[in-house]
Amino acid sequence: MKKIIQSALCAALILGLNACANNEGASNVGNSEATNAKTVVTEEELGLRKENLYTEQGIEPVKADFTKPAPGMSKKFARSYENAPPLIPHSVEGMLPITKNNNACLGCHTPEVAKSMGATPIPKTHFMDFRSQKMLDHLAQQRFNCSQCHVPQANVKPLVENKFQPDYRNPNEKQKSNLIDTLNEGVR
Template sequence: MKFIKSLAMLSTLLSFAVAGTFVDDSEIGLRKISVKDENSVTLRDVNYSAQPAGLSTRFDRAFENAPPMIPHDLDGLLPITTELNMCTTCHLPEFANDVGSTPVPKSHLVDLRSGEDNEGVLDGSRYNCVQCHTPQAKVNIAIQNNFKPEFFYKDGNSSSNLMDILNEGVK
C-alpha cells in the first residue's frame, strides 16, 4: 500500500514537472530570495520602543492568553540565561506591585508537566522570556490582516487566565 501511495505521489510530481508548474523557492514567502540563501537576507530597520520600563504604553494581546509583547527597551537586559534573568527582577509577583510592572502569571510558577506548584519560583522551563515575549515595534505591515480577537473574559486583552482554563474540556 505504501508503494502505491509513493507511486501516486511520484506521478503527481512528474505531472507538475512536465506541465512546468513548479514554483521556484525564490518566489515564495515575503523574502523573495532563495530559501537556501542566508547571505542575501537583509534585516528590516525596525523601530522598537525606546521607552524605559514603566513609561511605555502596552499593546493589547493578540488573542486570549497570548504572550504579551514587551513594551519597553531591552538594552542591558539581554542575554537572558538560567543564571541571569533581568526580567524577574521586576516581573516576579513579589516585586511587580512595588515597581508597577505586570507580574508573571501563575502558569509561569507551576511545572506544567507535573502540575507541581513551584511556590513562587519561576519554573525552569520558563526562564527564556524572549522565546515567547517579543518587543513591541512600529513597523509597516507587509500583509494586512483583519483579524479581531474576541476575549471570553473581562480582562482577556491584558491578563491571562490560562491556569483557570488549562484543563477545560479534558476528561
C-alpha cells in the same frame, strides 16, 4: 439503433472526460511545473524573504522600530487573543540575551517585587510544572528564557496580511491572562 449507439458513445465520452479530468488532477500534484508554470515555487525561492535561501545574499535585517520607552513609560498593547503571551511594551536595551546568571526581567516581574515596580507580575502558570500540573515554589525552568515567548513589539509592515480578529470572552482578557483558571477547560 442509431440513438442507442449515440448515447452509449456520449456516456463513454463523459466517462472518458471525467477520467481525463481526474488524470489531470493527479498529474498536477506530481508535475505542477508542466501544467502550471507560473505558480511553481522553486526550493531556492521558498520563504518570505524574496532571496535565495541557500545563499541569503542581500539579506538585511528589517529596520524595526522597537519600542523605545523605558519600563513604566510605555503603553501596553492588547493581547493578540485570549491568553496569548503579551508583547514586551518597553525597551529591552541591555536586558538581552538572558543568560543563566543574568535575567533582568526577574528583577521587575518577580511577583514579590512587581507591584512596587509598576510591572505585571509573572503569572502563576509560570510557577507550575505543566507535565505533573503541580505548583512549584519557584519559577518553572521552562519559563526562564522569557524572550522565547515574549518579544518586543515593533512597528513593521507584516509580510503576510492577517485578518484575524480575537474574540475575547471577557473584555479584561485584552490586558490580562486567565490561563491558570481555564487551563483544563474542556478536558475531562
